[in-house]
Amino acid sequence: MSQQKKKLSNASLARRLALISVAMFGFGFAMWPLYNVFCDLTGLGGRGVKIAEGADGVGGSDRQVRIRFDATVNSSLPWDFEAVDKAMTVTLGEMSEAMYMAANPTDKPLAGHAIFNVTPPEASLYFVKTECFCFTQQVLQAKEAREMPVYYFIQPDLPASIKEITLSYTFYPDKKANLALTESAGK
Amino acid sequence: MSMETTLSHDTPAHDDHHHDKPRGLARWLYTTNHKDIGTLYLVFSLLMFFIGGSMAMIIRAELFMPGLQLVEPEFFNQMTTMHALIMVFGAVMPAWVGFANWMLPMMIGAPDMALPRMNNWSFWILPFAFTMLLSTLFMDSGGPAAGWTLYPPLSLQGGQSFAFVVFAVHMMGISSIMGSINVIATILNLRAPGMTLLRMPLFVWTWLITAFLLIMVMPVLAGAVTMLLTDHFFGTSFFNAAGGGDPVMFQHIFWFFGHPEVYIMILPAFGVVSEIIPTFARKPLFGYSAMVYATASIAFLSFIVWAHHMFTVGMPLTGALFFMYATMLIAVPTGVKVFNWVSTMWKGSMTFETPMLFAIAFVVLFTIGGLSGLMLAIASVDLQYHDTYFVVAHFHYVLVPGSVFALMAGAYYWLPKWTGHMYSETWGKIHFWVSAISVNILFFPQHYLGLAGMPRRIPDYSTQFADFNMISSIGGFIFGASQLIFVGVIVHCVYKSRQKATAQVWEGAKGLEWTLPSPAPYHTFDTPPVIDETTIAHAHSRH
């Protein structure tokens, strides 16, 4: 019967339960690194894309896959940004080039940086970029328009179930750099 | 009635607060008595129910016709967000804590809650939390308007008042956690000798499990809103893609809290219905231990289904399949419960007093909500239903004729025990029928609206949705108005009713609370009762 077992006092029971709550508060924050590990493993959020600067493809394969290119600008960056080719068919393992076009229609210089994503998420694990405008911050002078290329290839071991891949970019303003740019323009 | 009935006035006092209870405001401010605190919680939640309800009336009035009629879209969004926050955290959850305070000690033969002073704190935090939350409506940047789910980046585009929302959520969380610790300590430590775990009434069981859910997930919500706060005001990038974060991660954290949260609102309802149906069917609950295990498995499963709220944000196929099947699995223990309630009624000598009417309506209408939930769980079709009125219909069926009806059933069931008087059965029944009919007029058409593609959280819609919206709004106005009857019945019962309640109140009622006189004395079970097989509600089913 429950009465015979030695019970914890109310206070120490309460303390232990409160400890569970504190641990769960910590768990909420631990979701951040856990989620990152999960993304790295599954390729979610474009996290699987590899960077291999200077690489040159790995030799052709007989399979082809269709790549679609998407471009978005965050509402707080007044740029025009689009993919020159909306889609292309590439041979696995071979180097390809995709061209984007960005323009700054305002009369002041603005800096932005691009964040990318890949769907389906698994596909990002086979996506290799050798050069991309997203590697660094981009500055467009007043009224400047510029082509922004991406060089990439798809590894030949891409699962056969994947027939189409979408590569998507969003340009965000680089707030700190923009502050510096306006200051130096003011001088 | 057995002799164990303990009138505390005759027994020596344990605590000093026993002798003189202060009067007026001080009594309520400093009280550590579980019945007083229970009353405070219940009155507070009723007030919130009406504040949240008025917001729903504004929403339904705007949606009465297509086009923008009454309010600005920004204000409309604040109304949908606030309505949900108030109803979830201000009405339903505190109401269940109120029931726990009043009933748990009386059901397990305890003199009070285990930690009475903390109990006082957990209640008195709430009025401050909700004053803070409501005050945002009067600030320059307005109340929160991104939905109760507070998804970034939208929720981060609000103004300075967002900080108030975050701190209000923190306070509600602290209140719930303290309340839950109290519930667990009371149930584990203060049961009368002989009240073994598997003899506890189901309301006690469901609350024990709910309390564990609460202490595990409220801190996760607190973490999520803290990250929103630092993203908004301190330049972190937890959920900001530009800074390397991911807004989708917020959804994972939120729903890790959010799905258990919906069960936090429904498990005590399961408990109350499991008390009421045996009483009015005059039969012991069918499958008592199955009910306990079903509740525990629902609680466990509720931790592994969260991403069924996120099928449309994109996830690997295996993920979608996992969350789909896990979600469908919950329907099994839920089905067990519905089956057991129906079996309890089967061949019972049933009478249909107001609590029983609400309990039966609960069983039928909650099941409708469960079935639409199953439809939503199918990952491939959820792409069509997600963020439409179909989801709105689903969760309102499980929450309004679900949780809220169970709250009303419980209120009518125990009101005579609390006040010592019978409420007006005629007006109780009128309240029931008007509510039960209007709630269906209100929410059933929303299924069709959703299937036809009407998105949720919008102040205007295209004209093909007009008819069903008008019907829904009419149902809404009737439902809203009929809750005034509820208040009338309570006020009448407390202040006017002259019909004295007996100790047992209901002919078929079993359980320790019914061995106490009505109204239950200020202090009860100062000496533990002797547990007698005939007074325990579930004794029969086990022998």
Ligand code: HEM
């Ligand atoms: C058989 C049981 C249930 C199943 C299978 C189920 C399934 C689902 C699914 C799949 C969704 C997401 C729909 C979407 O957003 O596209 C959902 C939403 C929801 N469910 Fe359930 N559900 C069940 C029971 C419940 C219960 C008991 C409650 C509360 C008492 C509840 C409350 C909610 C709420 C509040 C939402 C919407 C949250 C939001 O987006 O604001 N559900 N349900």
Ligand SMILES: [Cu+2]
């Ligand atoms: Cu859920």
